[in-house]
Amino acid sequence: MKVRNRRPDLPVSSHVKLDKQDKALITLIQAGLPLSSTPYTDLGHDLGMTEREVIERLKHLMQDNIIKRFGVVVRHHELGYRSNAMTVWNVPDEQVSELGHCIGQFDFVTLSYRRPRRLPDWPYNLFTMIHGQNRGHVLKNIQFLIERCNLDRVEHQVLFSTRRFKQRGAIYHPFNKGLSDDPQTAG
Amino acid sequence: MMDELDRKIINDLQAGFPLTEQPYAEVAARHGITESELLSRLQQLLDNKTLSRFGPMYDAEKLGGAFTLAAMQVPEQDFDKVAEVVNSYAEVAHNYQRDHQFNMWYVLATETPDQINLVNRDIEKRTGLKVFSMPKLTEYYIGLQLPV
Numbered sequence: 042m043k044v045r046n047r048r049p050d051l052p053v054s055s056h057v058k059l060d061k062q063d064k065a066l067i068t069l070i071q072a073g074l075p076l077s078s079t080p081y082t083d084l085g086h087d088l089g090m091t092e093r094e095v096i097e098r099l100k101h102l103m104q105d106n107i108i109k110r111f112g113v114v115v116r117h118h119e120l121g122y123r124s125n126a127m128t129v130w131n132v133p134d135e136q137v138s139e140l141g142h143c144i145g146q147f148d149f150v151t152l153s154y155r156r157p158r159r160l161p162d163w164p165y166n167l168f169t170m171i172h173g174q175n176r177g178h179v180l181k182n183i184q185f186l187i188e189r190c191n192l193d194r195v196e197h198q199v200l201f202s203t204r205r206f207k208q209r210g211a212i213y214h215p216f217n218k219g220l221s222d223d224p225q226t227a228g
Numbered sequence: 229m230m231d232e233l234d235r236k237i238i239n240d241l242q243a244g245f246p247l248t249e250q251p252y253a254e255v256a257a258r259h260g261i262t263e264s265e266l267l268s269r270l271q272q273l274l275d276n277k278t279l280s281r282f283g284p285m286y287d288a289e290k291l292g293g294a295f296t297l298a299a300m301q302v303p304e305q306d307f308d309k310v311a312e313v314v315n316s317y318a319e320v321a322h323n324y325q326r327d328h329q330f331n332m333w334y335v336l337a338t339e340t341p342d343q344i345n346l347v348n349r350d351i352e353k354r355t356g357l358k359v360f361s362m363p364k365l366t367e368y369y370i371g372l373q374l375p376v
Binding site: 045050057059067070071072073074076077078079080081082092096099100102105106107108109110111112113114115116119120127137138141142144145146148150151152153154155156157159162163168198200201202203204205206 | 238241242243244245247248249250251252253263267270271273277278279280281282283284285286287290291297299311315322323324325326327328330333360362363364365366367368369370375376
């Protein structure tokens with residue numbers, strides 16, 4: 042089992058100021074990093090920037106966590122990850138951060154978020170997304186989380202998806218209405 | 229289909245592209261192949277839709293958008309009708325049916341927080357069902373990096 046480094050708690054982000062060049066770079070690169078020998082030089086060529094400047098701006102966008110990850114994105118369904126479960130936990134407020142991190146450190150967990158309860162109908166405040174080859178795998182991984190993070194006395198529910206609609210949708214923002222993001226990350 | 233080397237390359241590049249002058253040459257060297265072989269493998273993985281995207285994943289909230297995850301309890305016999313209503317909104321980025329009493333889960337993405345409420349109220353009005361909106365409060369982990 043691979044374990045990740047602990048990350049800082051990230052509150053919901055507030056809007057950050059970007060200059061015109063950052064916006065142009067973000068808009069251009071959402072189509073993907075060019076498949077060429079010198080992709081950053083090519084991007085710079087289109088933007089009127091040097092390769093150095095493109096790389097520096099990308100570094101800053103990553104440091105500021107505006108770019109959360111800059112790599113390839115797989116189609117999990119096509120790669121055999123056919124089961125996805127949203128597991129929701131009813132965790133005492135003072136333990137959410139600790140347990141959210143504990144859950145988030147394992148490599149089969151793709152998301153770990155705190156969300157508000159909606160009492161009395163919905164008491165769950167910690168949401169975990171797990172993708173797996175089949176339901177059995179996913180349930181085994183949930184059991185593993187329960188043991189490793191001492192969740193045996195925490196009430197939880199497992200919600201497997203049975204159908205999906207609109208897998209990829211547009212995400213709106215002021216300078217580019219068509220910006221698309223992986224919908225799994227949104228919300 | 230994908231071979232063992234493709235898998236290694238995907239797992240490597242899910243973590244990130246090098247920010248260097250010739251990032252693909254650097255990755256190719258790590259795997260003992262030429263840059264042009266790496267590029268042609270990547271092109272093929274994009275063409276056969278193993279990879280969906282090839283670039284950055286943004287924090288769209290920082291770019292000025294607003295988001296929420298919303299849930300509904302839809303009676304079984306009305307599910308398709310309600311799904312049609314919900315899916316008709318351009319602001320609905322995706323929508324999943326799940327096997328639970330709360331059986332419809334959709335993500336809304338709008339330009340401003342006010343629009344989140346407007347869309348949810350509109351969906352309630354059109355479906356007669358209550359919408360439970362649960363925006364993210366804190367993020368402990370996000371990755372969507374899956375070992376392949």
